[in-house]
Amino acid sequence: MTAGWRHTERPFPWRRSLWIAALLTPALVVMVLFVLWPLLSAFRLAFYEFSGLRPSGFIGLENFRQVLFEKPYSDWTYNAFKHNVIAFLALMVFENGTAFLIAFALLKALPGHRVHQVIVFMPVVLSAVIVGFLWKLFLHPLFGLVNQLLGLVGIAAIPWLGSENTALGSILFANIWHWLGFPTLVLLAGMQRISKDVLEAARLDGAGDYALMTKIVWPLIAPSVTIVTILTFIGSFNWFEIPYVMAGLTGSPGGSTDVLGLYFYRTAFGSTTTGIQDFGQGSALAVLMFIFVAGVTAIALRYLRRREIEQ
């Protein structure tokens, strides 16, 4: 650190170096011990075979080969991956689409808009475990609130979480209910940054609400859209809690709600009656997920940022 003297504005006493080091040490130690080291180890463990729960030998890329190319593991990997992709697309369209509409409605600042902001954000502060259990009870085929309400208008009971056709959609619905407030308020903040003059000018030129929304607001909130897209992507591929609570570790029924988070957990830790634990294969899955999410995020950020600059 002594070499740093030359770059500072004034002589830099050794006591100050010590002082700076003291300020940085606690945070750095925690990061190195509980983030850096475990993460590097996770990469290492992916190359080992495990006998029981301990590494028993280096096997190169074998774990990766199994989860990517060997049936039935590869089938399970792609099945789970497919559901993550579906979740991402569905959340982009339904969650963020609804959020955009509500944000636009809130932008008008009509009477009561503050209360509506507080309401739409309320579920966001709840634990996914609470939200998951709550909707699991509501979606129960016989006694659940949803089917009871539908029964009032003469619709027969639907096994929401039990049928392959509806289970993933039901879980996504619960997730949207949980998180809707987040993109809504992020997009609203983006909209509020658009200068009043721009909006006024457009209005004076005779632009209606629809034209205002599509021609002015949408292009000008590109930075917020970027952030929301990236966060939705990361969230979709690290999805774990709500599927775990609502559909269980195996992604029932029949793996129709299985996502990479569950599959990773199940592979690494097993479940009571199915599967044997495999820390090696589990680590390989974790590494692949990490590389995929980090890689796509980096590329997307580049691309989306460029769009912002062009605007």
Next chain:
Amino acid sequence: MRDRGETIRNGAIQLVLAVNAVIMIYPLFVMVTSSFKTNAEIFSSPLSLPTHFSTANLEKVWTETNFVRYLANSVGITAASVALILLFSTLAGYAIARYRFRLSSLVLMFFLSGMTVPLKLAIIPLFIQLDTLGLVDSYLGLVLVYVAMGIPSAVFIMTGFLRTLPRELEESARMDGASEARIMWSIMLPLARPALVIVAIQNAVPIWNDFFFPLVLITSDNLKTLPQGLTVFVGELTTDWGVLFTGLTLAALPITLLYIVLSKQFISGITQGAVK
């Protein structure tokens, strides 16, 4: 003419917001009212209000489960984690923001890269790491993991905020011969209070709500947090919906009340980072 159209449009907007509000609130309303009902009432008439105000479910949760203990654990773990995050990240952020030294940008980069790491995926080695330190199944182990997760973005926010503080204050204190520690503690940090509140809420909410790390790192029933305890609770009482709704209501209550009181801070804390 234009005013008429405006009224209709505004009416439509209010309608959209009202429908959305019902969808957001009604499930929570049913959760709360169901907690006063008996099981039979929930199954036979799930939509009606409770016929009488029964606290039997509440008593059962209070006396027959470990609920209160889970609640206390969550409070303690969240408070300790947030306190350490504030302390460590303020110190580090202060060093990066207020002093120029050679490795400064490298250190900041190191912290920033931590923001992108999903620590969940490193749970296997993390567990082994905590174990070598004798910290598995302890409050401290869980707290340290949360601190490690919270530090990157907290350092980012604190550095950014501390950089905006005027240099003049610091310089004049230095002229007066105040020590570096004194300048930091008495002059600069009191100014950073708004940022500290944001960081506190941004970290407190996910820590309070976290389920994954206690799931793996905590085994003793007496150390379990609320979301984790809730799964135990549901496992033991799967068929008693009245009690389940009561448990869910109680679990949701503290943070919801706090949110209603401090909604502005909550919203800006949680969306911090996504909103520039």
Next chain:
Amino acid sequence: MSRRRIGLALAAASFAWGFASSVAHATDISFWTWRQEDKAAYNELFGDFTKANPDIHVKFESFPDENYPTIVSTALAGSKGGDVIHTHAYGWLEQFVKAGYFEPLDMATVPSLANQPADALVSGTYRADKKVYSLPFASQTLGLFINKDVFAKAGLTPPTTWDEFITVSKALKEKGIYPLANGMGTSWFNEMFVAIFTNPFLGQDFVGDLTSGKTTFKDPRYVAALGKLLELRPYMPDGFEGIDYETAGQLFLSGKAAMLAGGSFDIATYRSQNPAINMDFVAPPMAKAGDTPQATKFFDGGYAVNSKSANKEAALKLVNWMGTKEFGDKFSALLGNISPIKGVVIKDELLSHVAKLNETAMPHINVVYFRFEKPTGSELLQGDITKMMSGSITPDQLAADLTDGLAKWYKPFQGK
């Protein structure tokens, strides 16, 4: 001032705590299990143990079923965990033994092993070294619960053959009663559901052929038995795909459903939930009249000693005691589980019924033979069975997936 007072209070508290623990029992050991609902019974049993061994106290610690393997494996990997660990049997046990986490049990340390029948010991034996690592605790029987009052009110007799089952079910359905309470919402139980209804059609011969490598699950007998399951669908509750095992139990206990495919391990739970229930536990419907009644059985698991336990001697003492007739008698009486220990007397009428069924029962094929390596038969079957019941795949496809998946590690299936 106040900070100082807090400090004093803390010091006093820690002193008091230290004092309290110094007068605690000579040896405290812990017992880990996933059976949260059995807490009271185990505490009573451990009370008896402490009476005989005053220097040892046992603490019951239970964990949610679904997280139990995670918790145990992470704890054992870190040389922690309970002193005595409740384990599942067969393949589940093997991965822990392989990693050296459990202590082998022999006649010298655990003389009560002598009280166990040979087929029970197999469930706790590691195949590679032929040593016993887990003392078997219960022989579970899968069959059909009958709500006798519902049948009496409907004026019907419980079925014994498949044809009777269908006729009776039609009659029950007309009266507005769900014939069969089960749904497909709980994957671990779905596997048992399959075993219960297919075993009477498969028979002991099939098991012999399968385990000797003569046939695979692609066998027409297995495919036909799976086909029978599809015939059950009209007699299960509305939206059965989403009905979980707990809800099914409630439908049965409340009299909304007449029958429930279930396990003898739930008898005690059902009785405590509805003490007035007048129920019977019978063999599932036979393929044809005159067949041997064929319920399904398996050894659920056992008690193992953590090899890293600081109190190994006390732990072994406890496990040994859990293999005695004294323990077995009370265990069966309190929990309604059938202890495999020789000479255990079962007083309860319903349980003695179950014990009788157990004598002619078939093994739970997947649990006993196909859980040793990845992918397990259980995960393959559990993944496919809901799809088959909802009609998106055929029994043929399920049989093929199961066979091909197992062929990864089960040599006799390879190339077939």
